[in-house]
Amino acid sequence: MSTVRTMRRLGAVSAAAIAATIAFAGPASAHAEVTASNAQALAKDVVLTFTGEAESESGGFTEVRVVLPEGIAPGDVTLDEAPKGWKMTSTKDGYTLSGPKLAVGTNAVHKVKVRQLPDAKSLAFKTIETYSDGKVSRWIELPGDGPEPEEPAPVLELKAAAAGAKPAKSPSPSPSRDAADKASDKASGTSDKASGDSGTTEKKADEEENSNAGAATAIGISIGVLIVAGAGLWVFKQRRSAG
Incomplete structure (x- = not known):
């Protein structure tokens, strides 16, 4: 027993x-992971699928932030699919997706289309996930020579580029608001300066006109005096001759 x-x-x-x-x-x-419709360097119009596995027992996903690797600009990425009601917002180094919280235990899955993948062997997409209960998961550690990261960033391994494939130029980014404001201020300053220069020019013109008018008046008076003096001298001579 x-x-x-x-x-x-x-x-x-x-x-x-x-x-x-x-x-x-x-x-x-x-963990968080990424897959591609065509995992090949310099491939164009590639759809990337990001999956964030739910790990909170009390909250659902409300936001996913992705930092793009070198070679992919925020302007090269467009939203292809996301949870209902979620919107994409571009950031200086990637993008953010956010919206109504997902049900507890529901994975956050979204897809984006990339204009062209860079010529690289692998791409790491640092990802930060936020839950409705305040929990934040940071999948941002990159693989190295040391032990395996505890919170690894999603990494996409790429095949070598196809023969003849060439990198395309990324579209020029739109000027930032700060740059636009500076340009506006500069234009305004130039306008004010031009206005000030115009006022100064007009003032100088008025002064020159007044000066010229004064000179003309003085000359006229001088001529009048000479005429009167000449006439007086002529009358004096006539009278002396007659006497």
Whole structure:
């Protein structure tokens, strides 16, 4: 009997240990990943699918932020598919998707189309996920020579570029608001300066006109004086001749 009881106890302890291990390993096994419709360097119009596995037991996803790797500009990416009600917002180094919270335990899956993949062997997409309960998962660690990262960023391995494939030029980014404001301020300053220069020119013109008018008046008076003096001298000579 004692042997049977011992076996039962060992069985119970083993079951509890297994359950605890599973419970502990469950959230840790969650991760973020990326796949591609064509995982090849310099491939065009590639659809990337991002999957964020739910790991919160009390909240649903509300936001996913992706940092694009070098060679992919925010302007090269367009939204292809996302959870209902979620919207994309471009950032200086990638994009953010956010919207109504997903049901607890529901994975966050979205797709974007990339104009062209860069000429690289692999691409890492650092991803930050936010839940409605305030939990934040940061899948931003890059693989290296050391131990495997605990929170690895999604990495896409690429095949070599097809023969003859060439990188296309990315569309020129739109001027930022700051740049637009600076341009506007500069234009305004130029306009004000031009206005000030115009006022100065008009003032100088008025001064020159007044100066010229004054000079003309002085000359006229001088001529008048000479005429009067000449006439007086002529009358004096006539009278002297007559006398």
